Amino acid sequence: MLDIRDDANEVWIRDMFLTDLDRIIEIESRSFPTAWSRNAFQSELVENTFATYLVLDFHGTVVAYGGMWLILDEAHVTNVAVHPDFRGHHLGETMMVGLMTRGKQLGATRMTLEVRRGNDIAQNLYQKLGFTQLGVRKGYYTDTREDALIMWKDPL
16 A cells, blocks of 8 residues: 655545545546546456556545556556646646556556647656657547657656
8 A cells, every 4th residue: 555645735645445436536527528437437446456546635635646557567557637626736746656656566667658749737747757758649539539649657
């Protein structure tokens, strides 16, 4: 279990639980044009043995989440989102550092993710954390047909 506390900022990164799903769905629907369903998250938490999902708890309220799949030595970030009311406070960075820490704990030596070509804020964050763009998935996002940039951090 990852238990990262920053008592000065009253932030805690912990495992996601089924009881968090109402808040996760709220954050998801306010963050993405095509939101994952409750069933998708529930399946990830209950059935997917490759999946790890974390939440960022601030004063007892979930304000961000992130997930990844760990396959062999590779961590693949599935999603990261911060509630719109809490953006601009480096919480996305905190969540990514939590995912990277957990990935290392689970044996990952590298990490990959896809990011929308038009999401400059996320791309800048990933570059700051040491990710580099190594490819493009044309039309990857089915809602808009927007390309995804494939980014890697190797070594993690």
